[in-house]
Amino acid sequence: MSSLQGYVDRRVLVILQDGRVIIGMLAGYDQKSNVVLSDSKERVYNTDEPVEEIPLGLYLVKGDQIVLIGELDLEEDESTDLSNIRAEPLPAIRY
């Protein structure tokens, strides 16, 4: 089955339906893909300002708001300098 098993205790990047990007440690999940993220931060992308990281702490994200959960390659993530990245925010989901 395609579960989130392998992602527990890993740093993950979560994309939400409204286009927000949250990174955090996957503390837990359930069968509805609700997830608990510890030590989470939101990454705010902007075309004319560097990426801003907003600390959020412990977050519970409802499964129906989730688009994608990706495992972060820590080395690659730490080697990317967020202050050099300018990008449009991700578009929101449209049904």
Place this chain on the structure above:
Amino acid sequence: MLIFSVFKTLTDQTVIVELKNDLLITGVLKSVDQFLNIRLDNIQVSDEARHPHMIAVKNCFIRGSVVRYVQIPADAVDTQLLEDATRREALNQTKR
């Protein structure tokens, strides 16, 4: 249920998943579940310059409800067989 079975036969194939936020993600299909949630390995987002958000992400879990299309290699499915199977299933459903 039928489409779930079809996706199960497609594991380890390279597919392109188009999401309902117009993001296109290419990757190797690792697994699917009953909701058609998808696990992809070795992913690549098309137009990475515009969407650098996922550069450090190598594998991901995509929620089935946000998938618009899955592009699959044409030779990975027997179209005739799939056609027959869908018709048989449709027939079974009208009978009930």
